[in-house]
Amino acid sequence: MNVWSWTSFFSRGVGASDHGARVFVHFFPAANNVTAPHPVQAFIEVFAEGQVVAQQGFEGLRLNQPDGLDLSDVFPELFDRSAAVAASQKLFGITVQLGTPQPRLDLSRSRVMVELCYPSHRLRYHAVLAGQNSGTAAREFALSDESAIFAYDGYETQLVEVNPEPANSGEAASPVPVPSGLSPNAQSVRGHSVRVIDIDTRHSPASAGSVGMNGFESAGRLPRASKEEEGPSQEESDATVRFLVRYESASVLPVSVRCL
Amino acid sequence: MAIGAKADRLSETGVESREFVSATGWTSREGLSYWSRNENTGLKRHHLHFWAISDPLERVVLRIAPTHPGEGISGVLRFFNANGTVGSECQLVIKAGQMAQIPLNALLANCATDSGFRHSHLELETAEECTGELEFSSRTRSSFFSSLHRVVDREPRAFPVVVSPSYRHVLALVNPNDVQASLKCRMYLGSRTPEEACLLPPRSTVLLSPEVLFQRVISEVAPEGEIQAYVRLTTRSPKPLGFQVLEERIFESGERAYGVVS
Numbered sequence: 088m089n090v091w092s093w094t095s096f097f098s099r100g101v102g103a104s105d106h107g108a109r110v111f112v113h114f115f116p117a118a119n120n121v122t123a124p125h126p127v128q129a130f131i132e133v134f135a136e137g138q139v140v141a142q143q144g145f146e147g148l149r150l151n152q153p154d155g156l157d158l159s160d161v162f163p164e165l166f167d168r169s170a171a172v173a174a175s176q177k178l179f180g181i182t183v184q185l186g187t188p189q190p191r192l193d194l195s196r197s198r199v200m201v202e203l204c205y206p207s208h209r210l211r212y213h214a215v216l217a218g219q220n221s222g223t224a225a226r227e228f229a230l231s232d233e234s235a236i237f238a239y240d241g242y243e244t245q246l247v248e249v250n251p252e253p254a255n256s257g258e259a260a261s262p263v264p265v266p267s268g269l270s271p272n273a274q275s276v277r278g279h280s281v282r283v284i285d286i287d288t289r290h291s292p293a294s295a296g297s298v299g300m301n302g303f304e305s306a307g308r309l310p311r312a313s314k315e316e317e318g319p320s321q322e323e324s325d326a327t328v329r330f331l332v333r334y335e336s337a338s339v340l341p342v343s344v345r346c347l
Numbered sequence: 348m349a350i351g352a353k354a355d356r357l358s359e360t361g362v363e364s365r366e367f368v369s370a371t372g373w374t375s376r377e378g379l380s381y382w383s384r385n386e387n388t389g390l391k392r393h394h395l396h397f398w399a400i401s402d403p404l405e406r407v408v409l410r411i412a413p414t415h416p417g418e419g420i421s422g423v424l425r426f427f428n429a430n431g432t433v434g435s436e437c438q439l440v441i442k443a444g445q446m447a448q449i450p451l452n453a454l455l456a457n458c459a460t461d462s463g464f465r466h467s468h469l470e471l472e473t474a475e476e477c478t479g480e481l482e483f484s485s486r487t488r489s490s491f492f493s494s495l496h497r498v499v500d501r502e503p504r505a506f507p508v509v510v511s512p513s514y515r516h517v518l519a520l521v522n523p524n525d526v527q528a529s530l531k532c533r534m535y536l537g538s539r540t541p542e543e544a545c546l547l548p549p550r551s552t553v554l555l556s557p558e559v560l561f562q563r564v565i566s567e568v569a570p571e572g573e574i575q576a577y578v579r580l581t582t583r584s585p586k587p588l589g590f591q592v593l594e595e596r597i598f599e600s601g602e603r604a605y606g607v608v609s
Binding site: 113154 | 377491501504507604605608
């Protein structure tokens with residue numbers, strides 16, 4: 088069976104307020120030049136802190152037909168606050184595999200989307216197809232001066248790194264070095280992990296310039312943040328996918344998720 | 348929400364790496380960004396497209412950064428009316444290491460109003476590869492548009508919508524090319540799959556509301572309740588088209604919240 092895999096994350100609750108969110112996963116299986124509704128299978132794996140906490144396969148998807156499911160229906164244990172895993176963990180990584188027994192079907196044009204549904208708003212963002220992550224380039228951009236402009240807007244901004252590869256058994260979890268200006272609030276492990284890095288925007292300028300019909304004048308020069316002196320950590324994985332997440336200060340709810 | 352029986356783990360035969368528009372940085376891998384080359388001068392220009400809305404929203408800000416850290420940005424930001432004419436344009440020169448954060452409300456003031464929104468198709472044409480996003484704020488919270496999502500021949504796109512009296516969706520279809528294009532919009536609503544075709548004149552922006560487009564089927568399937576549905580877009584256009592989805596949720600208090608797909 089040909090299989091393609093997508094990676095993303097979801098939060099069951101956020102911060103001290105612990106708002107509950109319904110989490111949907113949407114699928115849109117698609118293939119080049121094929122319009123017939125061939126059957127497609129899906130396999131979902133949820134992980135955190137080096138362990139797979141839930142997994143399940145599904146049949147019934149059809150090529151070119153969007154569909155979806157509510158994760159609280161599939162994995163109720165993740166949303167049961169009294170369950171150990173749900174009580175201790177709020178951020179989960181997720182991989183979605185789509186597969187087809189048709190040998191000539193290329194499902195790489197398919198899309199997978201995660202939707203967080205809060206009472207106040209919904210947030211939808213695409214998962215990343217394996218092999219499409221830009222590796223250290225995305226990380227360098229995320230940690231560069233230029234990216235700070237996207238963090239400077241009055242929101243709490245975090246970089247979420249998701250490593251979908253299996254953890255190596257027997258290796259101890261260890262933190263990854265973090266450049267100055269950034270502060271980790273979660274430790275990284277060697278696989279099946281979700282790592283959160285707070286982006287410090289305290290040094291961003293108060294003004295970003297002005298624009299008129301005659302053109303744009305940029306006023307604020309970003310401080311040169313110290314570069315990461317060490318190269319990519321040995322724990323860096325080619326499969327690691329990164330998202331920039333903005334949280335509303337008042338509600339501590341995410342309002343924007345952007346894949347890097 | 349009709350996935351059937353549970354299945355065993357899928358057997359893996361390997362995953363291929365596929366090309367995508369922008370290999371690094373902020374630009375959505377699904378986004379409408381590309382390079383063009385002037386045949387006479389040989390100069391390359393990078394194009395990045397957005398859909399911007401203002402009224403009744405209070406604050407609209409475009410943020411731009413070079414994809415490759417350390418580069419500056421020089422180029423032009425064009426505002427297209429819905430009929431494809433250029434409403435206004437703004438020269439951009441941003442030095443390396445400087446930030447571009449552009450309030451758009453004033454620049455959108457002369458654009459047309461449609462479906463209750465003052466809106467414009469934005470094209471950022473630069474010598475360097477750029478990334479960006481657009482923040483818009485209502486009274487309750489802010490939302491963030493990425494660049495336009497891309498839809499092209501053999502690459503259909505789909506997105507979820509909640510069909511409910513409390514929600515309405517605005518689908519902005521943008522043809523950034525100089526030739527007319529057509530696009531099909533199909534809704535998946537239970538077992539019903541109504542479809543409508545839409546013509547996009549050159550450089551035009553067309554706003555659609557799935558709730559209006561498929562009103563008859565929606566009234567039959569979900570007259571009052573809330574139901575999960577999907578919209579699929581397909582085109583035979585060999586040149587990429589752009590789309591953006593705005594979800595407006597109207598609370599009993601009258602307040603409105605906006606959602607997007609990123």
